Amino acid sequence: MAFRVYCPICEDVAVIHxxxxxxxxxxxxxxxxxxxxxxxxxxxxxxFSHTVSPSALSLPQDxxxxxxxxxxxxxASLFAHAGS
Numbered sequence: 633m634a635f636r637v638y639c640p641i642c643e644d645v646a647v648i649h650x651x652x653x654x655x656x657x658x659x660x661x662x663x664x665x666x667x668x669x670x671x672x673x674x675x676x677x678x679x680f681s682h683t684v685s686p687s688a689l690s691l692p693q694d695x696x697x698x699x700x701x702x703x704x705x706x707x708a709s710l711f712a713h714a715g716s
Contacts, residue, residue, distance in 0.1 A: 639665035641672045651678075 637646045644667035652660045657680035665672040688696060699707060 637661070637663050637676060639663075639667065639670060639672050640674065641665070642667050642670040644670065646672075646674075648676075 637648060639646045644665055646663045646665045648661045648663050650662045654660055659678045661676045661678055663674050663676055
């Protein structure tokens with residue numbers, strides 16, 4: 633997913649020209665405003681907030697293998713009841 637960055641001063645579109653990983657869940661994005669009259673350069677923080685849908689990789693390997701060997705209809709039935 634792409635997203636637009638806007639200058640906090642003039643609100644025109646800005647460009648990320650580089651980034652620095654501070655932590656696996658936090659990046660500093662170095663940005664500059666595309667409005668030549670503004671010329672603002674700034675740093676934005678981009679961080680992981682929370683999980684919306686957990687990764688299948690968090691399941692144990694043996695369980696992932698068993699699920700992959702199950703028919704799609706059975707998988708759908710299994711996961712339909714998982715949230716109950």
